[in-house]
Amino acid sequence: MKILISDGLAQKGIDLLSSVSEFEVEFRPGLSAAELKSAVSDTEALVIRSGTKVTADVIASASRLRVIGRAGIGLDNVDIAAASKRGIVVMNTPDGNVITTAEHTVAMLMALSRNIHQATTSMKAGQWEKKKFLGQEVYHKTLGIIGVGRIGRIVAERAAGLRMHVIAYDPHLEPETIQKLGVVAVDLKELYQRSDYISVHTPLTRDTKGLLNHEAFAKMKEGVMIINCARGGIVNEQ
Known part of the structure; x- marks a missing residue:
């Protein structure tokens, strides 16, 4: 599974994902909207915080995307309706902070x-x-x-x-x-x-x-x- 981390994340979290042999982890924080659309084209899992805006356009560009994981609570930066239409699971970490x-x-x-x-x-x-x-x-x-x-x-x-x-x-x-x-x-x-x-x-x-x-x-x-x-x-x- 190819995982894109598009926001800053603690190194411990990156290392944890990278330790799984089945995961191919790419850490690319600070992408522009255009760069993000290109980066998610072959991504199966997207890990974000509050900086990345996962719009309907971004989701439409992610033909292989299966899950969006929010490291945090708020999901106002994710178009949940667009993700749901595509069958993409959106999850957060409500107890994290x-x-x-x-x-x-x-x-x-x-x-x-x-x-x-x-x-x-x-x-x-x-x-x-x-x-x-x-x-x-x-x-x-x-x-x-x-x-x-x-x-x-x-x-x-x-x-x-x-x-x-x-x-x-x-x-x-x-x-x-x-x-x-x-x-x-x-x-x-x-x-x-x-x-x-x-x-x-x-x-x-x-x-x-x-x-x-x-x-x-x-x-x-x-x-x-x-x-x-x-x-x-x-x-x-x-």
Whole structure:
């Protein structure tokens, strides 16, 4: 089987695939769209991360492609419908980086609360503006989590350990299921109104693209802090 790895991948992963005698592994990150279409023409398996865009055109050029493996969670860079029409299996690794992402979310929350980036920049400029960057405690603040999947649940656990009040919204889960996690289930409007912090943990879909927009921001508290360790397109930055 010929395998094309078109995004950066840990050497350990490349070595693991290369150790299988039946696999012919080609590592070519950073391909242009035209180069990718040419490269997949005789490829049976494609391994990607978030950089490679597997469009319908790319899939149409891959006459021998049998499987697309995403080293990560999100699949918004793969035309799943086009792949399904061709009988190509699309798979991801949903548990691969859940703890890493959840911990990164908490790190971002703390950095925002304590103005870490701004204070570091100020100090490197030779200033000591202690009072300006005092920040705030997260203790007893309300964290609103949008999306209570694998990552959202871990974030909720970590936030509870910080003695934060955790509320959450997930249209795919019954409120009772969310409550069993020790989290208060609310609708999206209430989450916007009550949260001191909002953390986003949903895939990028037609329903979530631009979810946090002007209308949503208007419903939020003044000074709310938003952490998006999911997909950039979920927040309308305009």
